[in-house]
Amino acid sequence: MFRRFVAFVLLVWLFGFLWFAIALPGPLPASQRTDVIIVLTGSSGRIEHALKVLEEGKAPDLLVSGVDREVRPREFAAQFSVPPRLMKCCVTLGYRAYDTRSNAIEAAQWVEEHGAKSVRLVTADWHMRRAALELGREFPEGVRIERDGVPSRPSLGALFLEYHKLLARAALDLWER
Template sequence: MARVGSRRVRLARSLGRLLAVGLVAGLAWAGGLVWFANAIPRPPAEESADATRPTDAIVVLTGGSGRLGTGLDLLTAGRARKLFVSGVYEGLDVQELLRKSRQSPSDIECCITLGYSADSTIGNAYETADWLREQGFRSMRLVTANYHMKRSLLEFRMVIPDVEVVPHPVASPNVHLEDWWKWPGTASLLVTEYNKYLLTLLRYELEMLLES
């Protein structure tokens, strides 16, 4: 009986430790989520000094509202020599893309390149890296959603560490960052993006460790 009692005590202690570790991990995750949400750029951050600084290229990651229009406006304003749109679906050409964006094809068609191979943020980074090397460009302005920017910058840093990347976040009207926890759609989006960012950060740290 004494042995059985001792085993139960050890089991209870082990479960207690596991619960404590789980509680600490959960609190750390939740605290990180709050930090992540608060660190997302809000307007007028998009109108910072970096917004007017020229770069060799503008790169737009498809997948969200306002990104392409912002990229085209930046190109028209002369913020870069060329625009690269990464992650475009097969069959879409530049003229159709400009028509969808209500832009005149004759004005800027010659300065736009579409990338069709990327289907993820990692793919965006590699597809863009190949194009930048072909063009001989050393700086780029990255246009993507504000909540997606932190992970995108990390992915691009791993693939093209020698290229200067200027962030240009775009705010979506459908993502409510103020009191985000009150909006189920926004909360779900931020939790998903935060988890993806943590996995990307883990990959980044492992790569740095292996290279050191």
């Protein structure tokens, strides 16, 4: 009986990991509009994608969460070729976050300040599920998260680690209820 239970748990874990690794969230349709955009710093392509969406007018404001404290707005604008008018009106650099959990706290405060009801969350495809879970826990009631996954080529190790972080966060949510 015990062996069957362990075998069942291992199969559930294995199929869950396969689903997690194969069915990575993709980008939103180009026509999708939201009240704001939030991009979490990290792997390449995230910030560039969020700025492109902002420039296309799919949302009026962008929070870049998790910016290194040493980075000044002028440096950021130069590195990512952000026009000064766009930087001044529409881009907020968030310096308080250092991990996904603190990204969620920083983003929730910013979303509340902006009165947003819909958020385009931009992060790497492999990071999207846990990031959306964390943000959803912190956001005010009624805020809709639209997942805009930036395609990447994560290593098996990165997927393995992220899958277990997601499982741990989901288990903690169940425990807290």
